[in-house]
Amino acid sequence: MHRRQRRSKLRLYGSNRIHYHARRCIIRGNVALSPSTLSRRENCATELHPGVPISREVALQLIRCADGDLPDLLAAARAAKERFKPGVVTYSRKVFIPLTNLCRDYCGYCTFRRDPGDPGAHTMTPDEVLQVARAGEKLGCTEALFSLGDKPELLFPEMRETLRHLGYKSTLHYLEAMCELVLRETSLLPHPNPGLLSAEWVARLAAVSPSMGLMLETTNSDLLAQGRSHDNAPDKVPAKRVRTIEEAGKQRVPFTTGLLIGIGESLQDRVDALLAIRDLHERYGHIQEVIVQNFRVKPTIPMANSPEPSQGEMLRTVAVARLLLPKVNIQAPPNLSAPYYEELIDAGINDWGGISPLTPDFINPEKPWPHIEQLRRRTEAKGSVLRQRLPVYPEFVSGVIAHPGLLSEKLRAATGDDGLARRAA
Numbered sequence: 001m002h003r004r005q006r007r008s009k010l011r012l013y014g015s016n017r018i019h020y021h022a023r024r025c026i027i028r029g030n031v032a033l034s035p036s037t038l039s040r041r042e043n044c045a046t047e048l049h050p051g052v053p054i055s056r057e058v059a060l061q062l063i064r065c066a067d068g069d070l071p072d073l074l075a076a077a078r079a080a081k082e083r084f085k086p087g088v089v090t091y092s093r094k095v096f097i098p099l100t101n102l103c104r105d106y107c108g109y110c111t112f113r114r115d116p117g118d119p120g121a122h123t124m125t126p127d128e129v130l131q132v133a134r135a136g137e138k139l140g141c142t143e144a145l146f147s148l149g150d151k152p153e154l155l156f157p158e159m160r161e162t163l164r165h166l167g168y169k170s171t172l173h174y175l176e177a178m179c180e181l182v183l184r185e186t187s188l189l190p191h192p193n194p195g196l197l198s199a200e201w202v203a204r205l206a207a208v209s210p211s212m213g214l215m216l217e218t219t220n221s222d223l224l225a226q227g228r229s230h231d232n233a234p235d236k237v238p239a240k241r242v243r244t245i246e247e248a249g250k251q252r253v254p255f256t257t258g259l260l261i262g263i264g265e266s267l268q269d270r271v272d273a274l275l276a277i278r279d280l281h282e283r284y285g286h287i288q289e290v291i292v293q294n295f296r297v298k299p300t301i302p303m304a305n306s307p308e309p310s311q312g313e314m315l316r317t318v319a320v321a322r323l324l325l326p327k328v329n330i331q332a333p334p335n336l337s338a339p340y341y342e343e344l345i346d347a348g349i350n351d352w353g354g355i356s357p358l359t360p361d362f363i364n365p366e367k368p369w370p371h372i373e374q375l376r377r378r379t380e381a382k383g384s385v386l387r388q389r390l391p392v393y394p395e396f397v398s399g400v401i402a403h404p405g406l407l408s409e410k411l412r413a414a415t416g417d418d419g420l421a422r423r424a425a
């Protein structure tokens, strides 16, 4: 390609830093690859075109790229981000509501779950839920993230008794009521993460929350085998999780999902999980964000001796996620990547996820969230503006508002002209 043509194609992406970097490289489509990379990938590089998601073959090669090629991969991912999500990185100002930490699953990496009687085992009361939500409201939060164990009442009679005492038949009935309570009594918008859901429960929770989530985590069912990370975790069967995400798609519910990397899966598994998400999004158009979350080791978990994914692995996975799903919102939690979270912007993220000024990350309590002002400074230093979003992304807001009722009214009141959180006057 003529040098002038190369430069004009680069102008599409708008960042001087990317221009400078990419001038050192040979450009094919929207991906800048060094001559050495291209010589090994001549066949796949010809498939790369601006705005066109990469193929599985290309993704498999890029996720395994050598350290020397990583800067080129990051430049390509950042260029795709700037093309489709220019100039802004978002976050959701939230409170974390751990409705119950009882769970019938025993994931090998989990510090959140408890059995009844364990120290810290707790199911929140409605008063506790409302107290946290109201405190968050005072601090400008717009999201109530409900995280909870999956169907604990199926395993524990103690949870059945707790629910009976509270007046509910199941954890999902209780969750539905608490989402409705927060929606009615505060300005916060609920975003539930309750695990596997039937079609009926997707519909019921969608009536009281503008979006919901379920991490696919992986498509590798070998991790359910004895001694692996999903041993004794019946809700982590990948096909069942795909079914829940698909059901949300059929009902047009804005949905958050993603990968958990470093739990025993291979690099190929990561690509295949991203492709499974892409396939669902192509069929239903409802995937509002894809989270790439990295396993962090803790001394008390069954996986206490497992290695964490390296920084390079994390960056490659994020960058490949961006190139496989160039128009989808890509998120990586900053507290799990500190201190190198600026590099995640280089890898193509456009969202930091939920950041709470009030509650700790109950899933990773030893990893505090960065202060929002610090996150703003560090995001701006990388050339992007930090903006507060709602639990539902701007491109999905109108679809939720279209259904009249309390949810529509509350969402309309919270949304600014650009679909992000309405700015304080």
Ligand code: SF4
Pocket (backbone or CB within 6 Å): 103, 104, 105, 106, 107, 110, 111, 112, 113, 148, 149, 150, 233, 235
């Ligand atoms: S990760 Fe979720 S499903 Fe697994 S044990 Fe923890 S709370 Fe339960």
